[in-house]
Each structure stands twice: as C-alpha cells, then as structure tokens.
Amino acid sequence: MSDDKKIGVVRFLGTNCDQDVFDALENIEGLTPVWLWYENKFDVHKFDGVVVPGGFSYGDYLRSGALASKMSVMDSVEEFAEIGKPVLGICNGFQVLCERNLLPGALLKNKNLKFIDKWVSLKNNVSEGLWSLGDETLNLPVAHGDGCYYVSEEHLAALKDNDQIWLTYDENPNGSVDDIAGVLNAKKNVAGLMPHPERAVAPWMGSVSGSVLIQRFLNS
Amino acid sequence: MSDKKIYEIKILPKKEVLDSQGRATQKVLEKGGFSLSKCSVGRYIEVESSESIEAIKKMANYVLYNPLIEDIDVQLKSTNG
Numbered sequence: 001m002s003d004d005k006k007i008g009v010v011r012f013l014g015t016n017c018d019q020d021v022f023d024a025l026e027n028i029e030g031l032t033p034v035w036l037w038y039e040n041k042f043d044v045h046k047f048d049g050v051v052v053p054g055g056f057s058y059g060d061y062l063r064s065g066a067l068a069s070k071m072s073v074m075d076s077v078e079e080f081a082e083i084g085k086p087v088l089g090i091c092n093g094f095q096v097l098c099e100r101n102l103l104p105g106a107l108l109k110n111k112n113l114k115f116i117d118k119w120v121s122l123k124n125n126v127s128e129g130l131w132s133l134g135d136e137t138l139n140l141p142v143a144h145g146d147g148c149y150y151v152s153e154e155h156l157a158a159l160k161d162n163d164q165i166w167l168t169y170d171e172n173p174n175g176s177v178d179d180i181a182g183v184l185n186a187k188k189n190v191a192g193l194m195p196h197p198e199r200a201v202a203p204w205m206g207s208v209s210g211s212v213l214i215q216r217f218l219n220s
Numbered sequence: 221m222s223d224k225k226i227y228e229i230k231i232l233p234k235k236e237v238l239d240s241q242g243r244a245t246q247k248v249l250e251k252g253g254f255s256l257s258k259c260s261v262g263r264y265i266e267v268e269s270s271e272s273i274e275a276i277k278k279m280a281n282y283v284l285y286n287p288l289i290e291d292i293d294v295q296l297k298s299t300n301g
Contacts, residue, residue, distance in 0.1 A: 062263075066283055099286065106289045109240050150237060150289060175238060 004032040005048035007217055010077065010093070012038040012068040016055035017090065017198060024198040024210065025051070030218050038071040044080040049217040052077065054091030054143075054196060064107060064146040065095030074100055086130055086220045087190045088213075091144055094182070094192030103185055103192045104159060105151040111175025115145040119206065120195060121170040122181055126163055130216055131184055131191045133167075138209040140195035142173060142181075147194040149176035149183070162186060167193055224268060227276045228297040231285045232262035262290070266297070 007025050011018050018035075025033040036042055036050070057068035068074070074096070081087050081102050089097035097103040110116055119141050124133035151159065156177060159165050167182035174194075182193030197210030233239040239260055246259035265284060267276055277294050285292045 062283065063286060066286070070283055106286055108238060108289065111238065111240055113240050113244055148238065148240075152236070152288070175240075 004030055005217055005220060006046065007031055007033050007049040007051060008036040008042060008047045009033050010036045010038065010050065010052045010073055012055070012057035012071060012073075012096075014055055014057045014059055014068075015053055015092070017053040017092075017196065018055070020196075020198040021051050021053040021090065024201045024214055025217075027201065028211065028215055028218070031214075036073050036076075038068065038073045041072050041076040044076055044083060044085070047080065047085070049086045049088070049220050050077055050080055052087070052089040052093030052096050053198070054093055057092055057096065060092075060146070063095075063099065065092055065097075065099040068092075068096045069099035078102060081185070081187075081190050084187060084189050086217060088217075089190075089192035090196060090198065091142075091147075091194055094194055095146065097190060097192045102190050103183055104155060104164065105149055105180075105183060107146050107194070108148040108150050108175075109146050110144070110148050110173075115143075116147065116173050117141070117143045118173065120173055120181070122167045122195065122209075123170060125165050125168060126184065126188075129184075129188045130219060131166060131188065133213060133216075137170070138167070138212070139200065139207040140197055140209050140213075141199045141206075142195045144174070144194055147174040147176065149174075149180040149194070151177060159183065164188075166191055167195075223270060224300045225270065226297045226300070227267045227269065227273065228295050229265040229267065229276070229280055229284060230262065230293045230295075231265070231290050232260050234289055234291055237289045 200210035
C-alpha cells in the first residue's frame with residue numbers, strides 16, 4: 001500500500017467523470033488515487049501521476065476547459081508536468097490541458113455539431129515511452145460535443161516530426177485533423193485524449209482497453 | 221478620476237478554422253432565400269472597467285480568446301463619467 005503510486009484526480013466544478021476515474025485507478029493494484037480540489041495547490045513531490053478527468057467544468061462556458069485551466073490546482077499541475085511527471089487529460093481534461101498550453105492544439109465543436117456518444121477503435125502511433133500502447137487496436141467510448149481536434153498545418157507537421165500524435169481514430173467521428181484522438185506534449189509526459197479509458201476497464205463494460213492505458217501510471 | 225468605461229470584445233473563429241456553427245447557420249439562411257457568401261459565428265463580450273484598453277487586451281489574452289483558433293477585436297464602446 002505504502003509503495004503504491006499516488007495518483008491525483010482533479011475535480012473542478014462541473015467535472016462528472018471523476019468518480020469513474022477514481023474507481024478505475026483504485027481497481028488497479030499498485031495505484032492509489034487521491035482527490036485534488038480545484039481551488040487548492042498540491043505538493044508535486046507527493047504524487048506520481050495526475051489525471052484531469054472529463055465532464056463539463058464551468059458548464060463549458062466561454063470555451064470548453066478555458067475557465068478551469070486558470071484554477072489554482074492547474075498551477076500545480078503545470079509545475080508537476082514541468083518536472084517531467086505523467087499527466088493524463090481525458091475529454092474535458094484534455095480540453096483543459098490544451099487551454100493551459102500543456103498540450104498543443106485546441107478542441108472545436110464536432111463537425112456535425114452533434115454530441116457524439118459511441119464506441120470507437122483507436123490506433124496507437126507512439127512506439128516508445130510512458131504512453132506507448134503497443135500495436136493492438138484500443139476500443140474506447142467517446143462522449144463529447146467539442147472533440148474536433150485542431151492544429152494549424154504547420155504545427156501538425158511539427159507534431160508528426162516529433163512523434164506527438166498519440167492516438168488516431170480508425171473512423172473519424174468528429175472532424176479532427178488527421179483523425180487525431182489524442183496527443184502528447186513535446187517531452188512526452190503529458191497526454192490527452194477525447195475517449196474515456198475509465199469507461200472500459202472490465203469485460204462487462206465491453207472492453208478493457210482503458211485499463212491498459214491507465215496501467216501506464218504503474219511505470220511512471 | 222476613474223471613469224467607467226465599457227469595452228466591447230468581439231471574437232470570431234479564424235478563417236482557416238472549421239466554423240461548423242457559421243456553416244450550419246449559412247445553410248439555413250440560404251435555404252430561407254437570403255443571399256450571402258459567408259457567415260461566421262463567434263462571441264461578443266462586454267467589460268465595464270476603469271482600466272485602459274491595453275489592460276483590457278491583456279485581460280482578453282488571459283482567457284477570453286484562444287489565439288490558436290480565434291481572432292479578436294477590442295474597442296472602447298462608451299465612457300460614463
């Protein structure tokens with residue numbers, strides 16, 4: 001227990017996937033989740049990983065993730081990322097990390113303007129490092145209105161050159177450039193994706209691909 | 221003296237960014253018989269402050285718009301003594 005990796009789970013006003021993420025982490029031997037409240041900074045040296053879960057922080061007001069990205073807890077998340085520790089942003093958490101400039105790009109409204117709730121299959125494009133997920137297809141659910149990933153053409157080329165395009169959809173559900181579902185930062189310790197790994201952690205859920213992804217924190 | 225000023229901040233999606241709302245709105249307008257070649261949908265924000273326009277621009281840069289995907293225009297709308 002005391003050797004467990006301590007993983008912080010960030011809660012903003014309007015986060016709603018927090019308990020699912022917490023449970024998913026708790027069910028993996030070797031990981032102990034700890035809540036991180038949006039108003040408080042935390043001691044970055046006391047944690048081994050941080051997850052920013054999905055939901056609708058601040059009701060998606062202004063832009064998805066924009067207001068949450070300015071909260072005190074994000075000052076610590078930024079410091080945590082700067083010292084090279086692993087951060088995972090899921091769905092709204094991905095949007096928050098982009099708005100905080102911890103990840104490249106931005107997430108726009110889905111191309112068809114609809115909220116999309118479905119299972120998708122994903123390909124891992126990163127061959128090494130903490131967030132590399134091997135050759136197998138990952139099956140995860142998506143549930144989002146603003147999941148259309150955007151970067152300028154110039155920036156996209158740079159992401160490709162630097163192996164920062166982490167996950168791609170087999171069938172693009174939302175209009176994302178180059179079918180991008182998840183990206184990494186330049187240092188490869190911060191990862192963000194639109195699909196929900198915490199909703200695919202047991203066979204009865206339909207897939208265990210999410211456990212594979214969350215277990216990466218064990219290697220941190 | 222701290223005059224109360226009202227600033228208007230207009231935010232529109234950058235030209236190269238897919239503006240799904242603008243496109244959908246344009247289609248409906250065209251279907252309604254209106255003639256237009258483009259429709260962009262953005263946001264309009266008003267801020268009341270005694271600060272200078274430079275300070276308001278800083279405010280806008282802080283969180284009001286995302287320079288990757290949006291363009292912005294900040295103007296002084298009115299001054300109330």
